[in-house]
Amino acid sequence: MLVVDNLVKQYGDLIAVDGVSFTAGKGMVFGLLGPNGAGKSTVINCISGLLRPTGGHISVAGFDIRKEAKKAKKALGVVPQELALYEDLPAIDNLRYWGKAYGLRGEYLESRVDEVLNTAGLADRAKDLPKTFSGGMKRRLNFACGVVHKPPVMLLDEPTVGVDPQSRERLFELVEAERENGSCIVYSTHYMEEADRLCDSLAIMDHGKLIAQGTVAGLRTQLGARDVLQLSGSFPGDATKQAIRALASGGIDLEIINHEEAGLTLTLSGASQHLPAIFEALSGAGALVSETSLRSPNLETLFLLLTGKELRE
Template structure:
């Protein structure tokens, strides 16, 4: 469905995307995970033809997006990070407007709008103006506008930012349903739990580079079966250099991370080393306020690859 080859984008002297390559199969749900400013949106804007790349190539179903942008865009539905709606128009009026932009009209337009209102769960609020909606409801209409023409490839850029948990759950279930029905999905987010839930294959992007690519299990295997041991400590008593020096007697330096008032250790058997670890931390003169043991997940993978938290 999609092939991205050595995609690069620079703004003056700033390299925003640095040689990103990946492919997405028809019917797949592909996640692009990374922190804010990692290059996710710039990559998406090049895939959809909104930004010309500095170099590289993008093909959607063998259509060259750079050379045949309009033809390729007919296959795409885009849910942008920002709300792209007319606030003083109703949900139905917004959907009809965007439907006409996809060349829908007459009975086909009305039928498509009704179907979409049902999918996004806003049939009863169809006549209400968008400016009376909550942030989550607006984002649901945003998604509705992108699927009116039944695109083959739906690209969603951070669709759940800043919304309430109920709306987030509704959006996630909607995306899951669309994918189950055969729509190919590209889902960008910095919420690892959303990507884990929705996506069969995941690319991790940081500082404009794709640093890992694979299924969730394959990505977990990049850190082996290491669990994450998290010590939360009193900041005023934290001496990073002394603590790290003390811990290297038990652990490899690459498995030790200090973030603000948290000490994070990766280990295959946390229960085996926990007692010794507590003794070492205490001996270093640091007061521990809590200890958590977390099974391998995408957050752990990202931390292991970059040395920092996904939300830093």
């Protein structure tokens, strides 16, 4: 349903998207996971036609977005990161507006508007102005506006930012309902839990590039059974490295992911049984450990392994 092939987007000297390729099919949620500035919105805005790609090809429902822009756009529903609502227009009229913009008319328009108001849990607020809504209600209306025309391909850009847990849950249910209807959904987020909960397939993005791609389970196995040990304190350069190397050659399966004066991140298997040896070696190297955190493998530690930094910094 959606093919993105070697997409590049440059803003002057800055390469915001650097050769991104992926495909997404019917009835699936494709997750785009990455920290602030990774390039998620730029990818989504290139697909939606809001931005003009510098290079690469995109097709939506079989239509090339450059050569058959109109048909491609018709197949798309977009829920932008910034709310796209008319605050002084009743909720129901916001939906009618978007429905009409996508060519819906008459009874079918009205029935779709009612339907999405119900699924978004806003039926009793239909005549109210969005400016009187809570953040979560605005997000749900924003979502409803993007799906009123039943698009086969949906682009959701961080749809849960700033919403309360209840609205968030409701939005998840809306996404799941669209997936069951057979929609192809691109979902961007910087929350690992959301990616884990919703996405059938996932790409991890950083600095404009996809650094890992696969199913959530597949990405997990890439990690193997390795734990991540994060230490803060003081870790003198060469002595620390030598101490860790000595442990590794002594038969402990471990590796340095990141080493700074004030922090050391290691990946290792069977971490808990090796902790005493690690602390002893570090102390012998003149290091001081003030804080320790040991994490079992998950998508967040995978990101850390791939980039040496936290997903949320």
